[in-house]
Amino acid sequence: MLYGRNDEQARISSLLAGARDEGRSGALLLRGEAGIGKSALLEHAAELASGDAGARVLRVTGIEVESGIAFAGINQLLWPVRDRLAGLPGPQAAALNAALSGYGPFGDVPAGRDRFTTGLGVLTLLADLAEDGPVLCLVDDAQWLDGATAEALLFAARRLAAEAVVMLFAARDDAFTGTGLPELPLRRLGRDDAVRFLVEHGVSRDARDRIVHDADGNPLALREFGMTGDRLPDGPRPLPVADRVVARFQRRIDELPDKTRLMLLIAAAEGRGYMPSLLGAARELGVGLEDLVHAERDGLVEVSGRSIAFRHPLIRAAVYQGAVAACRISVHQALASSSEDGDCRARHRASAALGPDEDVAVDLQAAAERARKRTGYVTAARLYQQAADLTPARDARAARLRAAADMMLQAGRPDEAEDLASTAGTLTDDSAELARLGRVRAVVEYERGNRPAAARMMVEHAAYAEPDDKAAMLRTGASYAWVSGETPALLRAAEALPDDAVVRGLAHLAGDDLTHGVPLLAGLVAVARAATPEPAGAAGLDEAAGLALILGDDEAALELAAAEAARCRLNGLIGALPGVLRTQAQAQVATGLHADAEATLIEAISLACDTGLPSGDWRLSAVFARVAAVEGDESRLHEMPERTDEALGLLELGLGRYDDALRHLEAVHHRYSADAMLAVADLVEAAVRAAQPERARAPFDRFRTWADAVQQPWASAIALRCEGLLDDSEEAYAQAVRLHEKATRPFEKARTELLYGEWLRRARRRSDARTPLRSAMEVFDRLRAKPWSDRARAELRATGESGSASEPTAPVLLDRLTPQELQVVRLAAEGISSREIAAQLFLSRRTVEYHLYKAYPKLGISSRKELSRLTLEPSTT
Incomplete structure (x- = not known):
């Protein structure tokens, strides 16, 4: 029976009933101090699920010593249902097979596998199991899960919806944070519930008050203190409840025979309860299973045919912490010599090391590489860090810390990567290693939004890098430089990397050399389109789609981005997909597919959140900002974390605040890309409407030069529109409207029609004005571009037309x-x-x-x- 947990039990019952009766899924994290009753609630959930709910129950318990073994938790959870892996999509089956076969060779691990595919495989497998009835996953001591397992399980939990799967996690207060899951904190028991508990367990009235005071509402403490009725002296500064419980366990352990204590220490140091390792170390130290009889009788451990388990993690802590250092080292040495698993052997050797030891560090590095090959990047980082701590030579220690930083970057943890890189930088003067550390810091700066600084750092450090590192760093630095407008860094990268066509092409554009830059990049886009097989494309298509966007080639951008998204989906490349979807959404917005773009962006943000990647990616926000600006949604735009000057300028232009629009648009980076050039065209309109056309002449010349170079019909049409604005030319407007008929970009077409219709009305040609104005209004309505739609409707009314001009058209x-x-x-x-x-x-x-x-x-x-x-x-x- 559980005391004082009615609300918590009701919450769990509701989740299970939703899975059973309505097929709903749900996840919940129980949080509280050691001994507060988290495991008891999980056990209660298991009883409910296997009873009334008729659910399959899968379990995993985080084990502290296994936190350095990638996918150790996944093995616990899914080993009983491993026969169902064959029914999963290929990449997911391969990922889970690699996770479940992780204690053996790694030759079958797919190269380049995305680390999130394992989590997707967990989700699909749980959903498949739920076809036969609800599924309950219980994850106890989640704070001790290995990083790879935690990442996979959280990915699955965040994407649960209608699978009839419930996932319950339990973790201590100060760990397993930032999960994104709903949490249920467990409070301590009130006095009445504590007294009821003690009465149930036969504690005398005289002892109750004292035990209630000492236990302070912690159920485990109530149980342990109530077993004997004795108390611990608190002294002037009382110990926390968990420490008091540990002290109580240590007193019980101290009363056991020497051999029993030694056997308990072997079990505590081994940590997993794996019998072959335990018995091998026990034989070496002269003890055996028979020496655990007293501990079993005392309720400290449970021994089965295959494992040894402590009744509570605090008992294991009491055993290990209460042993002298010399005994702990001897036990770890014995466990290392008896272990057949390389990862466990490395862990025990590290625990037994008395100081720097290169041989042990090599073992840890090998374990880190095994974790890396299985995409357990956090685990790999921790192992590299341990290896560095045991490395005698400073340069080698720095290299291992840098490798740990690289793994943290792969795991999406830039802050931890920076800390590791900073420490490594104090240990070495090697120029190549310092260059690699510079690369880590540059990536961190980019992730934090310091993009120009990141570009400069990457290119500067590349000068000192080894040849294999140099090209990759220069290419990355060039990309950073392009998106941030850091032209000097881009030009330096191109000079140092003359054979890279992409970098060279971007540098030509940044250096105002459109004659060479545009054909070079257009040729790369054409090659990518010609090489795109069906249905899933080939690697590198996202870069080609990005180049197509720069050149304003909407058709190519849509095609290449769709092909790359299909490739990522087919191969389970979840981590790469948010960036690909961003590119796809940009092309969709440009071509007026706003509903599709919104769906694409929401999926990108959802995947970014579910994978622990930064959901506030400035480029995702910038695409949303463009849509908000088109729609005139001022409050939405100003709530966004990334409000580009291009979007703000367009918003102000649509709202008729021309001076403000001009101020924002003149601040746009001078780059020859479709986005920047659109802002130039907006600037021309803002300047003319603000009665300051002289501020538009030079920008217009730049836009016309770019439009002539890229030869996209929509760009040429906008150039004619700008000419019509500046020269008050009907012929320019008329040509622009005709050219738009061959082009994409309906929003720009409607804007041209609006300007032409306004010109015709001012020329008192009201009948002629109605056709372009009607067309413009219909497009603006479809795109929900309210400020522009209002303007077109007002212009139509001014021509004397009513009816269709009075109300927006029905939504599609x-x-x-x-x-x-x-x-x-x-x-x-x-x-x-x-x-x-x-x-x-x-x-x-x-x-x-x-x-x-x-x-x-x-x-x-x-x-x-x-x-x-x-x-x-x-x-x-």
């Missing part, structure tokens, strides 16, 4: 759907099965069908068959 069918419903519906309409859609969108089959079930009524249909009769492709004109 797809606007009724949520972003995720839109994604699912589009794929289902292509005839793709729910299971295949789930694999593409990193969801479960049940979640896909849930979204379809919600979408059908909104679309006025009742089944998948009817989707084929609907028009789901929006117009881009």
Whole structure:
């Protein structure tokens, strides 16, 4: 019976009932101090699940000594259901097979595998198991999970939706933080519940008050103090409850025979309860299982045929902490010699080391490499750090700390990477190693948003790097420099890397050399498009899509980004997908596919959050900012973490605040990219409307030069529109409208039509003005571009037209759907099965069908068959 936990039990019961009755999934983190009753609540959940809920129960308990073994927790959790791996999509099955076979050779681990694919495999496997009934996953002592397991389980937990899977985690107060899961803190028991507990356990009335005071509401303390009725002297500064409990355990342990204490210490140092290692070390030290009889009778350990388990982690802590150092070292030495597993042997050798030891450091480095090959980057980083601590030579220690920093970057932990790199930098004067450390610091600066500084650092440190490192650093530095407008760094990178066509092309653009830069980059885009196989593309397509965006080649950008997204989905490359989706969303916004862009961006942000990546990526925010600016949503735009001058200028222009628009647009970086050039075109309109056309002449010349170079119809049309604004030329406007008919970018087309219609109305040609104004209004309405739509509607009314000019048109069918419903519906309409859609969108089959079930009524249909009769492709004109 649990005392004082009615609310907590009700919360757990609700989760399980939702899975059983409605197929809902859920996750919850129970948090509290040692002994507060987290494990008891998990056990209560297991009893409920296997009883009324009829659920399958899977368990894993974090083991402190296994926190350095990648995927040790996954082995515990999924080993009983490993036969179900064959039914998973290929990349997911490969990832989980690699995780579950991690104690053996690593030759079968897929090269370049994404570290998040394992988490996706966990999600899919749990969802598949739930096809047979609800599934409950219990994760106890989560603070001691190895990093790779924690990452995989949290990925799965964050993406739960409609699979009938419940995941319950339990962790101590000061650990396993930043999970993104709902939390339920466990309070200490009140006096009445504590007294009821003691009465139930037969504690005398005389002892109750004292035990209640000493235990301070901690259930484990109540139990332990109530067993004997004795108390511990507190002295002037009372110990925390957990420390008092440990002290109580240590007193009980001190009363045991010497051989029993030694056998307990072997079990505590081994930590996993793995019998072969325990017995091998025990034989070497002259003890055996028979020496545990007293500890079993005293309720300190439980011995089964295959393992030894402490009744509570604090008992293990009491055993280990209460032993003298010499005994602990002897035990670790014996465990190292008896272990057949390289990772465990390295851990015990490290624990037995009395000082720097290169031989032990080499063992730890080998263990770190094994973890790295299995994408256990946090585990690898910790092992490299341990190896560095035991490394005698300063330069070698610095190299291992730098390797640890590299692993932390791979794990998405830039702050920890910087700390490791800073320490390493104090240990070495080697120029190549300092260059590698500089690369780590540059990446950290970029992740923090200091992009120009990151570009300079990367390029400067590349000068001292080894040849194998130099090219990669220069390429990365050039990319940083381009997006931040740090032209000097980009030019230096191109000078040092003359054979790299991408860097050279960007440098030409940055140096105002469009004659060489545009054809070079356009040629790279053409080669990428020609080489794109179906259906999933080839590596490097995201870079080519980015180049297409720079050149304003919308068709190529859409095609290449879609192909790269498909490749990432097919191969389970989840970590790379947010960046690819950002590129895809930029192309979708440019071509007026705002609903699709919103769905793409929301998926990107969701994946970024679910994988622990920075969800506030400035480039994702910048795409959202462009949409908010088009829609005139001032409050939404100003709430965004990244409000670019391009977006702010467009917003002010749409709202008619021309001086403010001009101020923002003149601050835009002088770069020859489609985004920057669009801002130049906006600047021209703002300057003319602010009656300051002289401030637009030089920017317009720059835009026209760029438009002539890229030869995109939409860019040429906008150049004519700007000419019409500056010269008050009907012919320029008319040519621009005709050219827009061959172009993408409906928003820009509608703006040109609006300006032309305004010009015609001012020329008293009201009938002629109505056609472009109607067309503009319809596009603005579809794009929800309210300020622009209001202007077009006002102009139409000024021509004497009413009716259609008075109210916005009805929303298109797809606007009724949520972003995720839109994604699912589009794929289902292509005839793709729910299971295949789930694999593409990193969801479960049940979640896909849930979204379809919600979408059908909104679309006025009742089944998948009817989707084929609907028009789901929006117009881009």
